[in-house]
Amino acid sequence: MGKSVSLNKITVLAFISFLAITLITLFKNALELEDAEQAYYSQWLRWGYDDQPPLYTWLQYGVNKIFGINRISFSFLRGILFAGILLFLYRFSVMRIKYVDKSKLAILLLVLIPVFIDFTFRRLSHTSLLCFSIIGTYYCIQLMIRKKSFLNYLLFGAFIGVGLLSKYNYIFFLISFILVSVWDKELRCAVCNPKILVSILVSLLLIAPHSYWLIGPEGFESFLQESVKEKVGNDKGLHGFTFVPVLVYLKGLLSLSFMILVLLVIAYYLKILEFKKPGFNWFTKMLLVQLLILGLFFLIFQSPKVETRWLLPLCIPFTVLLLESVELNRSNKLVTIGFWLFYAVILIQTVRTPIEKLLEIPSSVHFGFQPVANKLSSKYIDYQWVLPNVTYAGNVRLLHPEKIIFSTDDYSLSNKNNKNKESIKVSIDKSINQSSIAVDSIIGFGKEKENLYFYIN
Structure with a gap:
């Protein structure tokens, strides 16, 4: 009963977030960069769109057919995805954490991640879809471990396909998953089941047309390579091999988690929480392997810059692991404060644009x-x-x-x-x-x- 009630609260939070994201666009005289890209690319249904996979634009094309070409159409899809991230992460949290309050706090902690509550809330498109896809994939993995049914493997394959069609960064998650499935016995049992062939088949069918477009005779993969070079900055970055990219990567991780770390330190000294040794399970191993793979990527490509939004989709599921690793005192009060803080931040994000306009603060x-x-x-x-x-x-x-x-x-x-x-x-x-x-x-x-x-x- 408690989890049902809490799910209703999370649902309300997700719905209010969706409404706020939709309303924000009405205060703008122009579309944000990524919304403008979607307004342009959604004129056509193609197998690919420049340096991003096509799924988000396909979804936007469908939304435009229903609601027409207007500001609401472009904020609607982002709002649905933001709400979906909250709801799916909560479902995953409930499966892993038996205490209701801790399950809710795993979602409420997202308000302390600046790039999530600002960029994802106001402008991100493909990254939002990737966040949703990765969280959904984790949820399916947990389902497969609990029950190795045909439906769960079918759903798992669908999410892999959706992830790869959302943003190419999904490959980092997939590599981590493959490595951990070799390392961890529990995950290996789920992957070695013959039904995994269903997952592989479904995912391959979903990505096949776009893959052919990308590596086919028209040579679009060369444009993608140039785009990756430009984004990671190694075409005009460091000379020679150095470990500076690792420091930049660690700085990006710190920027992503700084406010959560500060809160944990304060709560520890106020004796609101106690740390406990986390279980060395497949989820913990996913965190370790994923951090290592990302670090190796930035080191090998000698990237002098790391954007926190690149790290966001791969890291936000681990708020659940964080809550698994602590014991809370007065958790019900923390949840109440967390909800009010989330609502306050949503309000601030909603009124920010008209206030900037009123105060004549420059904004594109x-x-x-x-x-x-x-x-x-x-x-x-x-x-x-x-x-x-x-x-x-x-x-x-x-x-x-x-x-x-x-x-x-x-x-x-x-x-x-x-x-x-x-x-x-x-x-x-x-x-x-x-x-x-x-x-x-x-x-x-x-x-x-x-x-x-x-x-x-």
Whole structure:
């Protein structure tokens, strides 16, 4: 009965979070970067979209068909995923922790992870889907260990496919899982069951079309390699082999968990909690192997930068392991405080954008793209519009959903999608081609005061 009641409380928290995420977009004059990308890419159903897997965009395409092209459509999907993360993590926590309050605290601790409560709450797309996929996969693993049914293996395979189609970072989790399944007897028993073939078959069927698109004759994997180089920064980073990337990686982990660590220290000295030796089970081994693999990756690729949002999906399930490793006093009071803190942070995130606008705090979302869209529609309505990047293209599409809009940085767009008609190309810089003369311009646009030039091709 207690767990049923607590599930209702978590459900309310998830629903309020969903509503808040949906409402935040209404206060913005422009879409965030990742929402703008989705506004652009969801014009088409493709097997792949530049340097990200296609699943999130497929889901966004479906949402757009139901609700149309508007701000709510792009916040709706993120809100569903954020709520799903809370609910799935709670279900996993309940399976592993027998005490109701500790199960709830595993979810409430997420409010102390800045990148989760800010980036995931306000803007992240593929990373949010990856968080959901990894937590869902952990849940399926626990189901398989408890009951080796056909349905559980089918569900496990589906989540592997979903994870790989969510974000390529999922491969780090999958490698860790394979290694731990060799190491840990309990996990090995689940994996060595003949029904695992069902999981493998389902996952392969799900990822096969995108895999062919990626490594097929068109050579999109080379663009992906260049994107990874640019993101990890090793093309312009350290010279020679050093251990600096490991320090950067450890700094990223500390940034991710700093507030939780501070809370643990305070609670320990106030005698609110006591640490106990965690069980050396498959879940603990997953943490150790995963941390090692990530560290080796950044070391081998000599990456001088590590974004906390890259680490987030792989780390947030381990709030459950943290709660398994402590004994709590007055846990019911801690849960009450945790809920109120979560609600307070949701409120702050909701009113942040209008307050920034009222106080005239510069933010890119306060600068709408109406000047660009108005100039294009008033003077060049019969032309094909080509914008300088997906941020521009997505925001202009939001204002003109009836138009098919192209972006110059969309390398995966097939030529067959281009219409054979004259185009107006918007460039942030003046054309280096001396024979091209700008037919129009907008000077000092947006927060960055960019100069836009219009060329007829």
